[in-house]
Amino acid sequence: MSGYFSTPRLAAPTRLASGSAARMSRYAGAVMLILLVLAPQAGVYPIFVMKILCFALFAAAFNLLLGFTGLLSFGHAAFFGGAGYVTGYAMKTWGVSAEVGLVAGVATASVVGLLMGALAIRRQGIYFSMITLALAQMFFFVCLQTPVTGGEDGMQGIPRGSLFGALPLFSDMTFYYVVVAIFVAAFALIVRIVHSPFGQLLKAIKENEARAVSLGFDANRFKLLAFVLSAALAGLAGSMKALVLGFETLTDVHWTMSGSVILMTLVGGMGTLTGPVIGALVVVVLENKLGEIGAGLASMTGLEWFATLGESVTLVTGTIFIVCVLTFRRGIMGEVLARMRRGPKRM
Secondary structure (H helix, E strand, O other): OOOOOOOOOOOHHHHHHHHHHHHHHHHHHHHHHHHHHHOHHHOOOHHHHHHHHHHHHHHHHHHHHHHHHOOOOOOHHHHHHHHHHHHHHHHHHHOOOHHHHHHHHHHHHHHHHHHHHHHHOOOOOHHHHHHHHHHHHHHHHHHHHOHHHOHHHOEOOOOOOEEOOOEEOOOHHHHHHHHHHHHHHHHHHHHHHHHOHHHHHHHHHHHOHHHHHHOOOOHHHHHHHHHHHHHHHHHHHHHHHHHHHOOEOHHHHOHHHHHHHHHHHHHHOOOOOOHHHHHHHHHHHHHHHHHHHHHHHHHHHOOHHHHHHHHOHHHHHHHHHHHHHHHOOOHHHHHHHHHHHHOOOOO
8 A cells, every 4th residue: 555655766867857856946945035034124015025925825725725635626715814804803802912813813714614625525626616616605795794894894903913922013024024934834834744644645636536545545534634724724824914914805705816826826836835935926916016017118118008007907917827827837836847857858
């Protein structure tokens, strides 16, 4: 049984190429961490970087389910936005510290993920996706009608509080490094999960679920655990976003948010560790800076049409998605790693 899932022996060039890809991933992670630490000193707006980190963690959590387990969920917005609402309510109403608010949000996302996963995991393929979408939309209407969420006005004025009652988080710089530390810890957890025996089993289920079941593994139990882990990490991302921005709206629990995280994952590279982070960076930067980019193109070319790009974010992101699917199906990081694994061409 253990031999079936063991890594096959590779030829020397392939092993070298795989080792080069692994080293490149580690170097990319180290460079990314250095850039995050030095970003405020370089004049980068801390709130903007924290927002990118929240979406990057959201995409990495979703990739754990789609890229490594093979389950396409259209309901992750429920975990992302639901955790943000719970964290915001706990911080505003109960006056708890930041870590308690984050734990409350993660716990809520885990429970919702367990209930949703227990229902959806019984089906496969498109039926699984449609069940998650239906349940997420039910959750959206609950948030819309519940008075504590603020309805269409959203939940405003969410305080950041303090960390462990000793470190005030009112300063953007202080909170920035806290968010970076949480992101690094959560991302390290995802890396550990992927490279653990549990993660290898998830990959086996993705590749051939029937064969994994025939070897005695309870595939549904492992898929449900992966679903809950992904929901919990998505909830952590949503909770952090609520504290970073100070508000929570219905946009975060709408099905379009689930579509956005799918786009981030596919553009960056499904099934890679750093791909979703890059995808989140690309999508968030475009959504927030598209107006400035369009204004710059309009001034350089004299075409006023470019100035309206900021009003057509969905058009531009949709075009990027189509180009990505048609030209490099593995995503940005997926294509880079694929080239590294193939190694240099033989003369």
